[in-house]
Amino acid sequence: MRDMPISIQHHYSLLKHNTFAMDVKAKQFISYKSVDELIEVLNTLRKCGERILHIGSGSNLLFTKDFEGTVLHSDIKFIEEVSRDDQHILFRVGSGMVWDDFCAQMARDNYYGSENLSYIPGEVGASAIQNIGAYGVEVESIIHEVETIEVATGLPRVFQTNECEYDYRDSIFKNNLRGQYIVTAVVFRLSLIPKVNLDYGPLQAFKSQEGVPTAKAIRDAVIDIRRSKLPEPSVLGSAGSFFKNPVIPVEAYQEIAATYADVPHYMVDDRHIKIPAAWLIEQCGWKGKQHGGAAVYEKQPLILVNMGNATPDDIIELAALIEQSVKEKFKIQLHPEVNYI
């Protein structure tokens, strides 16, 4: 027996559920607290043929209009130790946990693996969909398995990491299985022995210090860097990096490098090179530029921001104009990292 009825809201404003701060409405909004509640909700929605969108904290979404269906949100919150051996410790974490609350707990107890991913907005369920990444680490490196419920049947399915087809900000849940599974919990595998990634610029300072830094020291440094570079969603609406960094053939890179000798680049494999989308956008003169109520963030041109009164169209148009000028100048097609809804 449930203590409290499932929370259902009608004609519900999603303003507080998306970090771009788009003032759109959902026909219905349901927040559930357990897997059983989710299955009950799905059974009911299936009978009405209702359109479903599952969200976390909306930090990678661009709502382009009102959502004529049911928006689901997980309020499943727990962190429990599953097992440990000499080297690793496994934690099972509810999908509705705030991602950074999990990172804070891991760093506090000096378990290594999540510290570089500190302060990324969003919830644990979405982390496994998005394969979040920062400062040389992607979450797939610490995911052990992903617990889900199939939308069509209400049946549970556990995905092992190698079944999730993780790639750069990508997974099977964003492609072949898009919208078909809801993540209810993720099992993470942290390291009990120091295992650090300090290759990213400002974190390299740790390399000249004696001994291995604690997970907490790395987390604190990451938070400082992020606070200095990225807009705080509560102050300035955004969805983080708007575009993915394009991966191009070596020949295309060489063509650009012939004109721009200083083009930043990272080898992906023998034949492909990744170019920072921020550099391309800046070269096209977009840094700090405004379009209606939307703008290109002055400190980091990969981020589009809501100056306070942006409409979805302002952001869609600005993104399209940026794509067009990067295409014209560099013959590179940018692709959004943000999910358009």
Ligand SMILES: Cc1cc2nc3c(=O)[nH]c(=O)nc-3n(C[C@H](O)[C@H](O)[C@H](O)COP(=O)(O)OP(=O)(O)OC[C@H]3O[C@@H](n4cnc5c(N)ncnc54)[C@H](O)[C@@H]3O)c2cc1C
């Ligand atoms: C200022 C800022 C900085 C950012 N920095 C980074 C960064 O450094 N690295 C990075 O990778 N990302 C970054 N992001 C993007 C964002 O934080 C991540 O993509 C995050 O994982 C989104 O989590 P969310 O809970 O807000 O998910 P949402 O944006 O609500 O949803 C994202 C996707 O996941 C799906 N989804 C959500 N929950 C579930 C669930 N339980 N089951 C099934 N599907 C679900 C949604 O349908 C949607 O497709 C940043 C965003 C902002 C605003």
